[in-house]
Amino acid sequence: MTPTMSSVTVTTYRMRPPGRASPFPAGTRCGRRRSVPAMLRPAERAGNYLAGKARAPARRPAVRPRSSWSIMPAPVQVPDMNQYPLREQRKQRSREALLRSASKLFACKGFKATTLEEVAEGAGLHVQTLYRHFPNKAELAAAIDRVYFDRFRKAFQARDTDTLTFWRGWVETAARRLTRDGGAAYRRGLENFYTQPSLSGTYLKTWNQYEEILAEGLREDFGRLPPERSNLPMLVACMLWAGNRRAAFEWAQAKGKRDLAADCVAVVDTVIEAFGQYVRPGR
Template identity: 30%
Template sequence: MDGTSLRERKKQRTREALIDAAFELFNTKGFEATTVDEIADAVEVSSRTFFRYFGSKEDVATSLQLQQFLDVYTALEARPAEEPVLTALRRACVEVLRTYEDGETDATQFACVMQLVQDSPAVMARSLEMCTEQLDELSRRVATRMGVDPVRDPRPKLVASVASAALQVAVRAWRETEPDEKVSDLADRAFALLEAGINYPAAR
């Protein structure tokens, strides 16, 4: 293994250690009470090293959500080529959410993220910002699936936007009115409504 690979693996281990330490502190002390210095100290690195990996505490808190986007992209690519784009996106998103909820990855961190989004305005704001940041990438991948140019064709960005909105509606429903439901089930419901069409009739 060459030196570059060793360095990359070491960097990845440090990043994962910072995430693990941060979530342990978030769970025990709470997000607001946890400092960057405490996260860095737990991994025995400097705060300067922390900021090589993350721009803020909020970035650490939403790092799992960023990974979920990457997992959705992978799951979307694996969907059958003939599957309609919104159906493929629905199934990819729900599959990834259920994977996290069922503990195939770190279910404790996933639950902590959901709680932080519910409790912390700062984390909620960063979460929404991240969703916005990922729209272009999601649009590009939808366009690839559709075989169209995302610059000239507005449909991929529209699909990406409504998919992002569906996920936000699901999280908000879980946070405000249906905390006993799984986010994956609420997301599946929101996507189902989109698939059925939203051109609802006006009130008589």
């Protein structure tokens, strides 16, 4: 089929008339020509060819890694526990509730008869929550004893008298508080210690800390001692603690019929009579 004129699009080009010269020198491109003075900017005419419109820096195309193994993982940000005070407060409240529940149950039922499920139920918590704080029942009982030790340590650090005088007042006050209702709970606690071998080693860790703190205070009170008496502060500290523990044991054996406060004070007075002379004046 032969195309007709109506179906053919004819494109025409405007040609330069013959004999008319190009306004640009031969061998150059169209556009602004540095070789044509009339088309130069004033700065370019002065010889500064870098002047003119500033161009934006060329952007390099993003390079895609060929493999995901070439990407280094970002460092993991470890959360600061100080940013979660409410969580720590809840944990502390749960711990205190468990200690209160265990203290009551140990005093009422005894250490051996009390189960961890009962302790958790008494605190209004799940038993798994208890295991997150205490791995076993012995650690739970030792934590109760450490509560009293922490109170003693804070009071000892804030004392305004010598160690022997402070200890005398401390044991007297503690004995009267523990026996004001007959001392049944305290007596049951002592029985738990002497009848449960698993508790002995756990309690001894805390009890040794009592002796160390007392010995440290006595070293300050006694001042510089001759070399042959350098172990005197620890010896006196062990006498204070062991005498106090023996008085409590005899009180428990007597079923609370003895005066625990009087027995504890008598032990301290004996130690003061024997070693009070080593306390420096003004302590």
